[in-house]
Amino acid sequence: MAKKTRDKAAAPAGENPRRPCPCGSGKRYKACHGAGDDLIVTRPFEGLAAECDLVAMREFLPSATAPLPLREPGAAPVTLATVLPGAAAAVVRPDGTMLLGMQVQTRSGDLSADLAKALRWAQDAEPGSALSVVGPGIGGELVRIQDFLDPAATLDLTLHPDFGWWIPPSEDGSEPAPDVAASLERANAVIMPTEPVLAEGVRAAYWVDTGSKAHLRWVRPEPEEALVAALARLQARGELALADGARYAGSFRAHGLLVPVWDLDRELHAKEWAEPVAAFATRLDAALADDAPLTDAERRARDALAGKQVTLR
Incomplete structure (x- = not known):
């Protein structure tokens, strides 16, 4: 119960059950997204200095990454990416590196909540795991990415000429598996400079x-x-x-x-x-x-x- 109280106190206005829902419906949050309705949030990253960066990563940047500016001191680093292999929502590499994808296979009406769910999943997932789709059973109580990010921070974006960063260097210098190499080649073939x-x-x-x-x-x-x-x-x-x-x-x-x-x-x-x-x-x-x-x-x-x-x- 104490945890739920802390979550509500720390949440921005949109997540307080007695405040208007961030989707812009005019309803109270408790009677709208707080009740599980999948309404469209027109401006999902509102209130963040990184809003323009997030929109660019979601809509038209082909291959880009950025450290996620988490507000929690000492939190494990997370990398935000335009798109991950298979358009996955999140990947935890064998070394524990966490990556979140912006351009995903499916999404709900609230991209901010989807991203927050993927982040929660990655923070609890075993190394070597991948989350292909953010479903309703992922993440528990509804939170949004605004709950986790420093609102004043922009993204330190790195644009890549290809998707070579998908495959981290192997310790033994071995080449990627043929199917992985083929997937990488297909992705690189359609990238726009x-x-x-x-x-x-x-x-x-x-x-x-x-x-x-x-x-x-x-x-x-x-x-x-x-x-x-x-x-x-x-x-x-x-x-x-x-x-x-x-x-x-x-x-x-x-x-x-x-x-x-x-x-x-x-x-x-x-x-x-x-x-x-x-x-x-x-x-x-x-x-x-x-x-x-x-x-x-x-x-x-x-x-x-x-x-x-x-x-x-």
């Missing part, structure tokens, strides 16, 4: 080469209405393009956040977009700070931008 755009004031912006064209995908933390209004102001002034040859293509919604996308010149490397993206970030910050009503031209631009938005499910 992806690199972060590193610039001052820029985070969660990624250059992606799809083969036919290159894109900039930029996960933004602002509420959608405010971000779209700011983009509309820039569009009305002819300032929405990053540079010559960098056309604004539209945006997609993912887990409560908007991800603007630009088509880029494939001949330019990711590093060459750092300066244009930093300059755009300055323009966008100024537009976000402008609280004046939209002009007629800006409203027309906003309506046009709305036609270039899609939602990922």
Whole structure:
């Protein structure tokens, strides 16, 4: 009983039975997700500084890892990964190393709760175990990843050119089994080159080469209405393009956040977009700070931008 009391006291507002449910339904948590209903949580990583990083790892980063910033002092380290072999939810290697996967086979309506369940499973699992799917019987009392992470920490992401990190070096130098090597080869064959755009004031912006064209995908933390209004102001002034040859293509919604996308010149490397993206970030910050009503031209631009938005499910 004491443990349950501590859990509730430490939980964020969404997990308190008397507070609104984090899914946004308007119901109390006890009458919604606390009762076991599988409703969709629109913004599952809200409240975390790592929210944009988590959305990128879930939706479009192909091969990336990051230490999970756990808030508990002395907790065993856990590595978060975009995708694990077989799209597993979690893996505990023979040496006890714990990995959690973001891009999984199946999921519930609350990605945050799924990730927390996988973490709990990994912390109790035997070395050499794998959790293919997070089911309703995993994890016990409902918790969310916000209960475990430092809310102020972002992710220290490492992007890999392939999935070689799936197979840790063997002590005897032996090669992986043929089926493992074949799986690794298939995964590497479909990976899209992806690199972060590193610039001052820029985070969660990624250059992606799809083969036919290159894109900039930029996960933004602002509420959608405010971000779209700011983009509309820039569009009305002819300032929405990053540079010559960098056309604004539209945006997609993912887990409560908007991800603007630009088509880029494939001949330019990711590093060459750092300066244009930093300059755009300055323009966008100024537009976000402008609280004046939209002009007629800006409203027309906003309506046009709305036609270039899609939602990922």
